[in-house]
Amino acid sequence: MNNEFHYDYKTVQGFVLSAIFWGVIGLVIGLLISAQLWDANLNFGEYFSYGRLRTLHTNVLAYGLGIGAEFGIFYYIVMRLTKRPLVLPKLARFHLWLFNVGMVLATLSLFAGMNQSLEYAEFEWPIDIAIVILWVLFAINVLGNVFTRKEKNMYVSLWYVIATIITVAILYIVNNLAIPASLTKSYHLFAGVNSANVEWWYGHNAVGFLFTTPILAMFYYFLPKSTGLPIYSHRLSIISFWSLIFAYLWTGAHHLVYTPLPDWIQTLGIAFTLFLIAPSWGSVVNGYFTVDKDWSKMRTNYLTKFFIVGITFYGLQTIQGPSQGIRVISSLIHYTDWVPGHVHMGTMGWVTMVICASVYYMLPAMYKTEIYSEKLANIHFWIVLVGQLMFSITMWITGIQQGAMWKMTNADGSLQYTFMETLVRNYPYWQMRTVAGVIFVVGMLFFVYNVLMTIKKGNDLAKQAA
């Protein structure tokens, strides 16, 4: 790259470190709530009770780790793909600071119980406004570069970035429309079944456009970069992209199977969910065939396995998800721990895997050095893989168990198990899940250490050079 020194890496670096900071907080809260589920004595007063901490766990990780990392990584990708530094570097720096201030306020507000009770949209309206401002700043920075790019054609990753920016804006604004009742309290503009329909259109597509399309943008950029192998099929990229973003928005109602939502919306949602397997697997296949040119990369390039295992979990996720939408399967596993098992395969196996690998790739480029330790990165990989599999598998087992126990009836027509009997059977699995969580967090600490040491190495080299 020429004019490399023009790229504004400080903002990217700031977002990466911020994401790691919020990630550690979110993971620690995750460990605590996992233990609260099998020992109620671990609830400590109102601020550290499960109800509030569970909300914090998902939001701190989704917004702090997930979106924080996406902001940083997208700035990196966008500068490279538009072949120019950020058009408005000071605005990007302001974006970074506002992000962290916003996260502090958002975290405190959830501790205080300011909660809209809309899953993944819990923040109250003042925080929502801050988030919209953050998103607009992000959009201005990214689109500013895209519109003034020095490269005529936009690469696949940019398509996903643009789709993410547009769709998240629509989703977030519509679902957070509310009647403000005071500074800290508002009521959904939509009521009852309508409220449910809007929320799960948002909720499912928040997963789609915050944890699928952005991660695909990273995957399509960093997999070829890491392996030196070009993406297998551009045509498949095109088909997958358009069919994915088209179909996703129809599917939210699969979260509302067997609720009072009108049946036709449920059925339409289920049908499009099944269709969604195709575009999802379009990217999976594209990834596999890219590395198919040289599978030895799995051994020789330490990042390849992060991407390939990540896209494999994406593939499994996008088979499992649509299956869960089917009515008969939903009737068994909905409302059970199967679902957290499913969600965590996506977040721990796909999202975090690809984000970590992207960071591993970017750091040496940004700090002009080598990664501190490939060996530690490999240890990180295997530990988080074990932790995540153990997490998901224990949840699937206990989810099916509880779903079945809820349904079982006696010959006289009564239920075979009381609710408590079905609950306590989860406890051994929930204990194993806590162990799995500890394993995963240990793996992530290897990642954090490796990142910090690489940065130190880069800074030391820079000092020596100066």
Place this chain on the structure above:
Amino acid sequence: MSNHENSLYSKAVLFAVVAAVTVLIGTIVTVFAPMFTAGMHPKNENLQPFTALQLAGRDIYQAEGCVNCHTQTVRPLKADVLRYGEYSKAGEFAYDRPFLWGSKRTGPDLARIGGKYPDEWHIQHFENPQAFFPKSNMPKYTWLKNKPVNAPETLAHMKALGFPYAEEDATALASATQLDALVAYMQVIGTSVARKEAIVVDASMIEAANPLAGKAEAVAAGQAIYKAECAGCHGQNAEGNIGASISDYAKGEPADTDTYITVANGLEGAMPAFAGQLSKDKIWSVVSYINSLK
């Protein structure tokens, strides 16, 4: 990389517009258009807006994140209806902003909790859930009873929602605790649909005498069920608490079938029905245990 010089992928504005249209199609068909149909705005005839105290309770339900563990929608499935009661109707939620159906049943569904237990059950259960269900993982909500409801704030919420309230509602609010409010909310959930148990037992459906009478193992089994399901209200040693003393009850030498029917059907507003969740054998063992208390 595309080699087409003038493809969609070289025109950023056009690309963004096409992408926006693509995501809006499904959005319009499944979310925006239905908003303008009557099917999305049903309302049960006897559904009332929340009172100020109930709304304050609902606000607490939201603030404490209760929705993380409790659903409020009974599916039209046999097991759901047996466990929780009549399946949920679309018209029950017209005043729910937002809906609180939830997505996880770490605890039981609450769609039919209104009127299932007396107020005192909720008061004691929020204070110490483990006193009712020793292995329950529900946190203790001990602070609620010490915190007053913020009355002016709640009335501002009522105004924002356009819910009517009278002066006496406002004065009642001033002396209420958060626990009072939460209990008031619990008791109104799902009450616009008549309470209906899936199994209602009458004498013709059961044996004329306890088939397990005289069996020691039935007494032991009954005692285990009593400890798990009944002791919270009737006392660890059947001495009574919210519910009557069962030792006193047993001393009155009630007919086995009467005891069975009371356990099976419950007492409206005072005691939940157990016929849906306990098999005949289990209920008869509870009857055996009660008889052993004479």
